[in-house]
Amino acid sequence: MAQQVEAKVGSLGYLGIGVKDMAAWRDFAANVLGLMVAGEGSDGATLLRMDEMSRRFMVHPSGEDDVIFAGFEVSGKAQMEALEAKLNKGGVETTRATDDEKKARAVVDMIHCKDPAGLRIEIFYGPKVMFDQPFHSTRPISGFQTGEHGLGHIVLTVPDMKAARHFYEDQLGFLISDYISMELAPKFSIDLVFLHCNPRHHTLALAPIALPKRLFHFMLQLNNLDDVGSTHDLVKSRGIKLGMDLGKHTNDHMVSFYMQSPSGFEVEYGWGARQIDDATWHVTQHTSGSIWGHKRAG
Template identity: 40%
Template sequence: MLVRSLGYLRWRSPDVSAWTSFATRILGMMHARTDGDGSQFFRMDDEPYRLAVVPAAEAGIDALGFHVSDSAKLDEITVLLDRSGIAWSAGTDEECARRRVGEFVRCTDPAGVPVEFYCAPITDHTRLVTPYVDGFVAGALGLGHVVLTTTDMAASAAFYRDILGFQLRNTATLPSPNGAPSRSVQFYGCNPRHHSVALVEFRDPGVLRHFMVEMTTLDDVGATIDRCQDDGVTIRETLGRHTNDLMASFYVAAPDGTNVEIGFGAQQVDSATWAVHEITAPSLWGHRPVPPPPTVPDPVAGSRFDTAAPSRN
């Protein structure tokens, strides 16, 4: 395949400090560095970073970075983009230096998501320290996965499948809440991770529904649930197990309103023997929405609520 993995997520945010706390304390990533513009970079493994948070007035995807093996693969991608009529541009030396990569090219997918393809990540060999977790399932499998919205499934699927060579792993037609129309979902992989990109039909294209990080132990996941509860971080869905990748995971609200799936134990697949299948439910068990806490009324003032003994004077 042309693409080795989903290498990094660059996220724009008006609240970078909140992300710094969330990425380190909740997700357990290592803070790697701060750039001159205030951008923050976070590590999960030996790569220079997996998550970057860039100061901006509005939140959203700054770029998805897909790792390719070398310059020759970058050239192949640009040829395919040209043949498909998709405009692209090369990163400048300054941009490459900020991303800690040798080369990269950028384009936009059919849903409007900024996409980058890079090679030769530049490591500084600083020892990884993740005190809140034993580690992450990353390395050659990359950051994890992202779920992106599109209003044109055919065009988005053609971009990832036909141009970039991602393999369709499974499909789904899943009910939407509150009686909304069912959603078509497609899951695409580029390495043994079940999927690195999922596409879901939705009215607002180019939105990140969630990104996923996989931890190395179930205890790491459980301890993360505890930290969310201790720190008042909203858990959106309870611990559950998915039907497609068999991951045990839960969903948490990240800063800016996006979501993060935190999991353990996903199956890895052999692209040579994998057969596409349709799933009819997202989870074998769990992944239930967590209702907001009940509203506690303010104390009501008045003598009829006074429990002190009446005065005899």
């Protein structure tokens, strides 16, 4: 009997970001975040590395100052085709990548579609890896937690939470980690849902708020707490605006801080998040985002 192929994404493989100020982004990525600028792709995007993969971020001079695509990895051709069939059956139109698109992403194959808010979602397998040319940060940091966990996590603002949850949970196969209901002002609160597709506590979180940008923040997880502390000092010394100061989250227990990127959305820089084992994990809800700290700047 043939083994049934699981139709779900495995990790967040890469992000595409459209920006206005490419020079500011190259400086921020390399000299603050500690990413490795790895030249240009075939489509002119600046490539940023954080591990053995040839690109984790592709920065395009297209001016949106926002995420323009998100790439989710699956393990192989059968998994991609199973997910393609599942999406099509659910009424989501998918498109096979052209040779030029596959070259730009450096993948063996890829399909793409749109989420309910119009964000381009790419599902790929066979990324180019470069063990023969190891990742080297321009900063004295120990590196990032990636591997099966993917590059980190993203928080997206969505105008229709029901539609977004149906797409990401029922069609892409994300599982619920937990919920946070936060009061942002008297009589005004938002309910966020946190989703996982591997042991990382969450690869995706959805926020039902209408903002000009789709991307609320992305997160990078460091291998050492000292990397977070030294970068926090660097951010303050360079006068980069903090979004939230150092703190520890209630749900994933990550110690982190948030800084403003040159595009205006935030980057969470953290360490120490707990992981999920689906065999034992229980979904919970929280009414605060942090155990301590994470005070909003200004």
